[in-house]
Amino acid sequence: MKDFLLVYRTDYNTIPKGASPEQMQASAKRWMDWIGGIAAQNKLTDRGNRLVPSGKVVKADNVIADGPYTEIKECIVGYSIVKAATIEEASELSKGCPILAAGGNVEVREINAFIQ
Amino acid sequence: MKQAELIPHLFRTEYRKLVSVLCKLFGIEYIEIAEDIVSDTFLLASELWGLKGLPENPTAWLYVVAKNKTKDYLKRNSLFAQTISKEIKCNAPTSEELEIDLSSKNINDSQLAMIFVVCHPFIPAEAQIGLALNLLCGFGVDEIAHAFLTNKNVIYKRLQRAKEKLRTEKIKIEQPTLAEIDDRLSTVLMVLYLLFNEGYYSSNQDITLRKDICMEAMRLTHLLIENEQTNKPFVNALFSLMCFQSSRFDARRNQNGETILYQDQDTDLWNQELIAKGEYFLDQASQGDKLSKYHLEAGIAYWHTTKADTKEKWENILQLYNQLLLIEYSPIAALNRTYALAKANGKKEAIMEAEKIELTDNHLYHSLLGELYTDVDNSKAILHLQKAWALAKSMADKMLISNKILECRQKLNC
Numbered sequence: 001m002k003d004f005l006l007v008y009r010t011d012y013n014t015i016p017k018g019a020s021p022e023q024m025q026a027s028a029k030r031w032m033d034w035i036g037g038i039a040a041q042n043k044l045t046d047r048g049n050r051l052v053p054s055g056k057v058v059k060a061d062n063v064i065a066d067g068p069y070t071e072i073k074e075c076i077v078g079y080s081i082v083k084a085a086t087i088e089e090a091s092e093l094s095k096g097c098p099i100l101a102a103g104g105n106v107e108v109r110e111i112n113a114f115i116q
Numbered sequence: 117m118k119q120a121e122l123i124p125h126l127f128r129t130e131y132r133k134l135v136s137v138l139c140k141l142f143g144i145e146y147i148e149i150a151e152d153i154v155s156d157t158f159l160l161a162s163e164l165w166g167l168k169g170l171p172e173n174p175t176a177w178l179y180v181v182a183k184n185k186t187k188d189y190l191k192r193n194s195l196f197a198q199t200i201s202k203e204i205k206c207n208a209p210t211s212e213e214l215e216i217d218l219s220s221k222n223i224n225d226s227q228l229a230m231i232f233v234v235c236h237p238f239i240p241a242e243a244q245i246g247l248a249l250n251l252l253c254g255f256g257v258d259e260i261a262h263a264f265l266t267n268k269n270v271i272y273k274r275l276q277r278a279k280e281k282l283r284t285e286k287i288k289i290e291q292p293t294l295a296e297i298d299d300r301l302s303t304v305l306m307v308l309y310l311l312f313n314e315g316y317y318s319s320n321q322d323i324t325l326r327k328d329i330c331m332e333a334m335r336l337t338h339l340l341i342e343n344e345q346t347n348k349p350f351v352n353a354l355f356s357l358m359c360f361q362s363s364r365f366d367a368r369r370n371q372n373g374e375t376i377l378y379q380d381q382d383t384d385l386w387n388q389e390l391i392a393k394g395e396y397f398l399d400q401a402s403q404g405d406k407l408s409k410y411h412l413e414a415g416i417a418y419w420h421t422t423k424a425d426t427k428e429k430w431e432n433i434l435q436l437y438n439q440l441l442l443i444e445y446s447p448i449a450a451l452n453r454t455y456a457l458a459k460a461n462g463k464k465e466a467i468m469e470a471e472k473i474e475l476t477d478n479h480l481y482h483s484l485l486g487e488l489y490t491d492v493d494n495s496k497a498i499l500h501l502q503k504a505w506a507l508a509k510s511m512a513d514k515m516l517i518s519n520k521i522l523e524c525r526q527k528l529n530c
Contacts, residue, residue, distance in 0.1 A: 029431075029435070032435055032438045032439075033434070033438065033457070033461065035438070035442070036434075036437065036438030036439075036441055036442070036453060037457075037469050037472070039438070039441035039442055039445060039450075040441055040445075040449075040450040040453050040454060040469065040472075040473055041450070041472050041473055041474070042445045042450070044441075044442065044445075047442050
């Protein structure tokens with residue numbers, strides 16, 4: 001089994017603002033049911049985290065810009081780490097991720113771990 | 117209580133106390149001497165009480181006799197007296213002056229110290245449960261073998277090896293330090309959790325023995341709650357879980373000793389007192405910011421104390437199982453989570469998820485798929501139930517599965 005990083009991306013502008021508590025709860029349930037399903041297959045290494053929208057981008061000339069969403073449309077909103085035998089299997093696990101229904105996507109990358 | 121019942125009862129409650137106090141006094145190297153002295157005391161009790169009748173206060177009698185036997189032993193074995201723990205040497209220059217403290221405080225302290233000894237990381241998990249039953253609960257080798265459905269020799273050897281290990285590693289019986297408590301409390305809880313499950317889920321038909329094991333696990337867990345240093349939220353959570361589970365003990369079997377599934381249980385037989393206790397300790401457990409697997413399991417057990425199928429109930433159970441799986445995967449949690457998913461989100465989604473789990477050599481997996489396919493695709497349900505039947509080990513399980521197969525066949529023929 002290898003570890004794969006799932007990167008969740010979406011356009012922040014498409015995320016509806018001012019969601020009601022019910023909508024937020026429904027969204028939390030969709031994520032928990034999906035990640036719980038991966039855990040039930042014993043294929044979850046790390047549930048990962050969400051990221052807050054605001055951030056900074058530090059560039060070579062010591063310029064610190066607000067970002068990253070001013071330049072690219074899609075931003076990373078969160079990540080998880082799953083276990084799978086192949087990248088195909090890891091991609092299969094990503095199906096059903098709630099980010100897809102919200103117009104986003106999941107990038108699947110094999111982790112090339114440092115040898116300890 | 118009649119005399120015939122009294123001695124086994126006192127043996128169960130007092131043996132472990134005396135052994136703990138003497139072990140703590142002598143040190144772990146002399147665990148067998150402590151056991152011998154206490155066994156001799158009970159032997160004398162059963163002989164004398166039969167002839168002369170019961171003493172006025174049987175427990176006090178046992179304590180006095182055990183004290184005297186200890187002093188005699190020390191007198192006869194001056195070499196032993198010189199080598200046992202410093203405490204005795206400092207406090208009692210001669211064995212006549214030796215004070216054996218059988219106050220309830222010292223009994224509790226000694227038992228707590230013994231819990232931490234039994235749950236020492238040097239001892240393999242399998243042996244820890246046996247050792248806990250033996251040293252902390254006063255179960256004999258016969259009873260332990262019976263509980264584990266194995267023969268006496270296996271248990272005897274396992275206990276001997278574990279006790280030898282305690283000796284060679286020179287593990288001290290003393291009040292655990294705060295650091296040790298932090299370090300080992302989770303192992304202690306794991307052993308108590310397994311001990312309880314041994315009683316609750318074992319396929320052993322001896323209900324009284326199983327109930328005794330559960331009660332003992334609860335007593336030891338409560339001992340940790342009584343002690344300020346070990347009274348942590350996750351200890352309360354475990355105790356709460358044990359209360360909720362054991363509240364259904366009498367409803368789980370019919371008169372013939374056959375299993376009654378949760379949905380078919382008579383709720384009048386659920387012990388409301390234990391349910392209330394479980395709620396109280398779950399409340400106590402909610403202090404602090406750490407969420408342990410015991411919190412989640414106690415939460416799941418709490419929702420099971422309301423039998424009616426409500427959307428709220430199954431949604432809560434599903435989310436608790438989701439969280440539990442994020443903390444720690446186990447096949448049983450994965451299967452139960454899928455059952456809760458069917459109840460909360462519908463069978464269609466649960467079947468898709470269940471097909472992904474692939475615990476194909478587990479009879480419970482096929483039982484679950486049988487259950488999920490019932491009324492959706494009854495011939496598929498029968499196929500899975502037949503696989504479950506072939507994989508199930510106990511007669512009780514096989515019988516439950518056969519009944520389900522019959523039900524599905526009837527549905528197919530309608």
